[in-house]
Amino acid sequence: MPKTGLSSEEIKEKALQIAEEKIRAYSFEKFRLTDIAKELKISQAALYNHFPDKAALLDAISERWLAHMDNTLEHIANKEVPPRQLIVKWFLTYHQLKKEKVLKDPELYKSFNMAAELLKPFIIDHLDNLNRQLLMLVQKAIIAQEIHAKSPENVVQLLLESTISFHHPRMVLDHKDENREGLLKQVVETMLEGFHE
Amino acid sequence: MPKTGLSSEEIKEKALQIAEEKIRAYSFEKFRLTDIAKELKISQAALYNHFPDKAALLDAISERWLAHMDNTLEHIANKEVPPRQLIVKWFLTYHQLKKEKVLKDPELYKSFNMAAELLKPFIIDHLDNLNRQLLMLVQKAIIAQEIHAKSPENVVQLLLESTISFHHPRMVLDHKDENREGLLKQVVETMLEGFHE
DNA sequence: TATGTTATAAATATAATAATTTATAACATA
DNA sequence: TATGTTATAAATTATTATATTTATAACATA
Structure with missing residues (x-):
């Protein structure tokens, strides 16, 4: 005891x-x-x-937040809404969650060494989750004929790449005092339009 | 004397x-x-x-390089090639120039404080040049009916925003060991396709 | 007057040392 | 045996003194 x-x-x-x-x-x-x-x-x-070392404790904080984020996004991804519309909504939420975090805990972000960060298992896991969710949405959109593409994986990659300034921690921090949701919406919709035909 | x-x-x-x-x-x-x-x-x-202070000397180095970059891009922007194709070429060159610089002078980039950097007159001037060049290309593409858009300025903004990971110094540094030209080409072409109809 | 000098004040960086924090070990107890 | 203790070694961070570098001043010369 x-x-x-x-x-x-x-x-x-x-x-x-x-x-x-x-x-x-x-x-x-x-x-x-x-x-x-x-x-x-x-x-x-x-x-x-309880923790192997100090770094593990810090990682646990990030891990907890990422899990929360994954769940919120998962919930959106499973809504009964036309998939193309859902993809836009999904990106907007992703952006909002990241921005919220940066606004609340700027200290948590400043010191991030991204290269090292990307090797951590819980980060890999999080990125896998995002990819999986978005892939599902894109596949649905293709089935619904809302977009046309040979490779849904490629569509996912292009969508994430073209919206990076709205979810990459460093970039989000750079723009923390701006409202960029309209811009994000336009980028995602233009990309989706680009996959339309 | x-x-x-x-x-x-x-x-x-x-x-x-x-x-x-x-x-x-x-x-x-x-x-x-x-x-x-x-x-x-x-x-x-x-x-x-000859220089007001040490910072001015360092700025002069950046200024010189940016001028070279602006000239190279200007030269491309004025080629006699279908404008939509030229836009892709322009972005690829922009990306290559940034990458070249990062590969050659990583020290010059690591310490950049972007927020402060963006206020410097020669950086503002450079960004103005890029915007002006790209705006001209987009206007030509609209006239040639290669893309359709009410606001060419908005098209420029969306193109630069969606390709930021290919020209933002920090992002370029993150990916310095990868060949991402194919990906950039796809992003630009998808965006242009999105403006097609 | 533009460009140079030397002297020196102010700001920064470096190095040595002290203090603190992190991590491990040896052991205690419910 | 899981979770706790205290003691202490190892690593990190702060402090302080010293040296170097940047910037300014007063002055020289083509």
Whole structure:
């Protein structure tokens, strides 16, 4: 029986909450494991029973957010709406979620080393999810004859590539004070129109 | 009569050449005005007769390269080729020039603070040039009935936005080891197709 | 007057050291 | 045995002093 009266999962969850608070209050660079331990009323070393190291704790925060994002998008992807319209909606939501995150936690983004980030399993998993969802939408749109294309995979790649400034963290940060939803809508619709015939 | 036997313009030009060498040999962060002065055989303080400060010297390097880029693109924009085809060619060249620069001088890019960079007059000038050239091409394409659009300005904006990952320095750096010209071609052609009807 | 000099003040970078934080080890207890 | 403790080694970060670099000033000369 644990001495805090909490399960490992509960401790983990609380640790992540506190970490997010600290990062928001101070900054990404300055938050300390000792602060988390203090607030949890356990020793700093005891955190290592729940997380292999500090990086793993930080990754867990990102992972949690990405899971939330995947779910929200999945929910949209499964709506009963004409697929082409849904693709536009999906991209707009994707953009909004990223922007929301950047606005809320700019510290979380600034220091991202994208090259290293892309190798992490939970990021790969997230990107897979996005690809899978969008592929499904594109396939539906092809079946519904709303767009025409030999390779739905290629359509997915082109759509994601041409909208990168609306979902790539760095680019989203650059434009955080602008409303670019109208522009995104136009880009996606023009691309879809390009696949029309 | 100057004591070096060189005009201010000649000193400036030599200073820029030496600065580029030094940046390439060492790095952006490490190059010193003293090194340039030493090689020019003048005192370090004398450089201030030609450049207001160190930042101005660095800006002059960028400015020179951007001018070269603008000229190359201008030359392409004026070719006698069907405009829609020319737009694709123009984007491919733009991408190649940026990539070339990033591959040659990665140090010049890493430290770029984009927000500050975009306020500099010579950057504004460069972006104006790009917009002007592309606008001309789009207008020609509309006249030739190769694309249909009410607002050529809007077409220009959408084309530049959807291809940003092929010319934004940070994104180009991220993909520097990939050949992405086929992908760029597809994006531009799909967008143009989207404006077709 | 434009371009150069030397001297020096102000700002930055570097290096050595101290302090803090992260991570591991050895052990305790429900 | 899972989760906790304290002690401490290893790594990182802050601090401070020193050296270097950038920028300005006062002045020289073609």
